[in-house]
Amino acid sequence: MDCLYHCLYQSQETGDVIRCINQQILCYITACDREQHMLNAAEDAITTYLIPKVEEMLVNDSMEGGEHSMSRKLHQGQQGLFYNGNAYLVNYQFAKGVMCDSYRKAGIIPIECAQSVNYEGDRLLSMVQDLDSDMSGSDFVRKYKRNIPLKHRDYLMHGLGLSLQRVAENGFPVSELVDVFAFQRGVSFWVTADKKVMDNAMYVFIGCNRQALDMSKPKLEDGRLVVGGQEVRRYDIVYEFSLVDPKRSSEQMKLKASIDLVFEVLDNSRHVRNITVDFTPEESAKITGMMKRLYFPADMPVKPHKVPVTIGQEFLDNYYFEYGTPEQKKSVEDKWASTDAGFRRTLELSRQNKNK
Known part of the structure; x- marks a missing residue:
């Protein structure tokens, strides 16, 4: 889950959605590791819904020209998704023990903004509901991206x-x-x-x-x-x-x-x-x-x-045409009409319609 991916997302939006999911799972695992218990509904949602959903998103992105790798892993009786070289999508039952220890050593967890198990688990379940209801990627990212303060x-x-x-x-x-x-x-x-x-x-x-x-x-x-x-x-x-x-x-x-x-x-x-x-x-x-x-x-x-x-005159012309005074706009129109036959014809038709 800690990665600048060894991959190429064709869709930036897909990458942003998956990063939000990764971030939320890390917050959930942080809370579980801190309180030493888990939320069963969230555990099941990760394995039965989020893993297949992320697989589907990666496959669709690959078909559009993205480059991704992925494989399922089984650990402690739980399914996990290993993808793009160094990213894991797993529940706490999969992660607890050795994996959490390695996450701590690597500085991946704890996530400082993580709250309680119930809060993070419920937020994860809300994600599942929104993904299942076909919420747009931009709305999903807007709702779930955590604005963690940037240091230095x-x-x-x-x-x-x-x-x-x-x-x-x-x-x-x-x-x-x-x-x-x-x-x-x-x-x-x-x-x-x-x-x-x-x-x-x-x-x-x-x-x-x-x-x-x-x-x-x-x-x-x-x-x-x-x-x-x-x-x-x-x-x-x-x-x-x-x-x-x-x-x-x-x-x-x-x-x-x-x-x-x-x-x-x-x-x-x-x-x-x-x-x-x-x-x-x-x-x-x-x-x-x-x-x-x-x-x-x-x-x-x-x-x-x-x-x-x-x-640069090109930028000034566009600026005056869009936001300038009537005199500035007319000056640009006349200039473009003198050099662009298509624009000149469009301008003539517009003026004819106004005069009708």
């Missing part, structure tokens, strides 16, 4: 800041500006981060948050980060800066970082694990201050200390 966020922030600074000092290519938010509330950048910096930052961050992230113990081998037996090849990061209260202040901003750990680059796809972290305005202050000095679009309500660079 300062290490991650330092790595993110240093990586971004190295890119910013050389000037951002226009392609790295992903979006300008509606009503000038913020901006986001896509960056391939400095690997050495991020390897060291993520080594500390993942190591201190394995339970929350559901990831294996990281290793640094010759200075390269390895998780679950796989080396991280690169880091693709989207930095999202947004104003905390755009109506009242054009100064206070916060950062949301979406970090893709890229393990394998395939034809037209990547094998990644995403980690997204929302930082508080206080945590974000150092890096947002740096960005305001080095690079911010002129259209942001934040005045940069240096001459602002263009954010």
Whole structure:
């Protein structure tokens, strides 16, 4: 159950659902191990429903292009599912004894947020009911994902800041500006981060948050980060800066970082694990201050200390067409109509319909 999977999920949603199930079973096993008893209904639900259900989800994902391995195991008279190289789906009767001891040594249990056996067992049974009622994967994850507080966020922030600074000092290519938010509330950048910096930052961050992230113990081998037996090849990061209260202040901003750990680059796809972290305005202050000095679009309500660079005409055109004044929108329409015959025809038909 402790893994950055030796696999490739075709559906990110399927991976997220299975991670929620894993996390809940670990909470249940933690409670059982602490109180030295179990909930029979939950024990039966794991073997009779959850194991076949997860098997089905893995098979379906494989048929869509995912890569998974799985096999049934029998221990202490109980069925368990071993899948993707190092993940177990088992009940407490299967896990108690040697397996729980190995989990403790590996730091997989105890789960700090686990409550009583009855609470965790009932929550697991509620999961079964929702899966059986065909609740959507996104709703399931929203309901059951535990927001375990992340530790040592300062290490991650330092790595993110240093990586971004190295890119910013050389000037951002226009392609790295992903979006300008509606009503000038913020901006986001896509960056391939400095690997050495991020390897060291993520080594500390993942190591201190394995339970929350559901990831294996990281290793640094010759200075390269390895998780679950796989080396991280690169880091693709989207930095999202947004104003905390755009109506009242054009100064206070916060950062949301979406970090893709890229393990394998395939034809037209990547094998990644995403980690997204929302930082508080206080945590974000150092890096947002740096960005305001080095690079911010002129259209942001934040005045940069240096001459602002263009954010790229294509982005400006889309921004003005969607959110600009009537004059700005008409200017973009006329520009597009002069270069795009299809858009010109659509615009003409729209104007004809208005005049009828």
